[in-house]
Amino acid sequence: MLELYHNDMSTCAMKVRMTLAEKGLEWKGHHLDLRAADQLKPEYLKMNPNGVVPTLVDFGQVIIESTVINEYLDDAFPQIPLRPHGARPRAQMRMWTKKLDEGLHNHTSTISSAMAFRYQFVDQGTEALEKMFAAMPDPAKRERRKDLITNGIRSNIFPDALRAWNKTLGEMEEALSNSPWLTGSEFSLADISYAPYMTRWDHLQLNEMWANRPRLADWYDRIRQRSSYDDGLTKWFSDKYLVLMAEKGSEAWPKIKEIL
Ligand SMILES: N[C@@H](CCC(=O)N[C@@H](CS)C(=O)NCC(=O)O)C(=O)O
Structure with a gap:
């Protein structure tokens, strides 16, 4: 099961949500309130030491950085490829x-x-x-x-x-x-x-x-x-x-x- 720690208006979270949607993948969301500093809570910092969203968890495997997450999704779910050929x-x-x-x-x-x-x-x-x-x-x-x-x-x-x-x-x-x-x-x-x-x-x-x-x-x-x-x-x-x-x-x- 894919889980995404994200925020509604975060540009980096949007990038990942759009990729998930292009690939037709199901995911479970955990919404963080950035103004309430949810991203800086110790529990979250253990997953993402940079204190930012998004963070993807795929069956316990934590992936951070939206660009890396998007390429990870493209590798892990190659049926609908999102990297150009060539x-x-x-x-x-x-x-x-x-x-x-x-x-x-x-x-x-x-x-x-x-x-x-x-x-x-x-x-x-x-x-x-x-x-x-x-x-x-x-x-x-x-x-x-x-x-x-x-x-x-x-x-x-x-x-x-x-x-x-x-x-x-x-x-x-x-x-x-x-x-x-x-x-x-x-x-x-x-x-x-x-x-x-x-x-x-x-x-x-x-x-x-x-x-x-x-x-x-x-x-x-x-x-x-x-x-x-x-x-x-x-x-x-x-x-x-x-x-x-x-x-x-x-x-x-x-x-x-x-x-x-
Ligand atoms: N390089 C990171 C940047 C992530 C990032 O800056 N996220 C912003 C939202 S777009 C954030 O969480 N900001 C909260 C903060 O800086 O306190 C990525 O691409 O994932």
């Missing part, structure tokens, strides 16, 4: 997922926290916040979180995060110029991996970032038409988060436009 598209697929793991995901957290999620922490009180910071295993991430909660979009790291994503959206537009999917003719884990991030920009009202990128806009439309998108993403959307992101996203847009 060495070259497969290498491209890994380049796309590597980019997320080596910086883009952190940039996403920076943008999301600075623009919207920081407001969920503001009313938690100093004591609760200090307790959360103290429990965070990664000191660099702790400092980043403090900075973003305090400074929001005025944080010094915000503009670079935004520009890095804007550049990546340009690269996606380019990659889609000759083929329907990011690595060629086959839908793959690369497309799945970027679907939650486009969704995040959409929720934060950043659609202008693909106003002049028609292939990317079309890719996003086609991604949303897949039933796995409903099962892995839409079904889990939380109204509370959607309202917060839409409201704070619109408010921040003039400043963002200036940075871009």
Whole structure:
């Protein structure tokens, strides 16, 4: 039995849920409340020492890291393959997922926290916040979180995060110029991996970032038409988060436009 420790609006959890849905796999979910710091509880840290979601458990075997989990699922359940055929598209697929793991995901957290999620922490009180910071295993991430909660979009790291994503959206537009999917003719884990991030920009009202990128806009439309998108993403959307992101996203847009 597959068990997934996840969160409704987490981009990394969305990636894995969409993969499970594409493969038609049954799974049992354990939902973690990230604002209540469930991910930092000692029991959970034993499985995932990084204190993040998702974590997959397959008959007692613990797998962490969403990219690794997705490739694990593709190895363990090969009936519906999600890695493209051929060495070259497969290498491209890994380049796309590597980019997320080596910086883009952190940039996403920076943008999301600075623009919207920081407001969920503001009313938690100093004591609760200090307790959360103290429990965070990664000191660099702790400092980043403090900075973003305090400074929001005025944080010094915000503009670079935004520009890095804007550049990546340009690269996606380019990659889609000759083929329907990011690595060629086959839908793959690369497309799945970027679907939650486009969704995040959409929720934060950043659609202008693909106003002049028609292939990317079309890719996003086609991604949303897949039933796995409903099962892995839409079904889990939380109204509370959607309202917060839409409201704070619109408010921040003039400043963002200036940075871009
Ligand atoms: N590299 C990890 C990143 C996981 C991650 O950052 N998860 C976020 C949600 S998308 C999380 O659990 N955040 C809670 C926190 O940082 O306290 C992966 O791909 O699984």
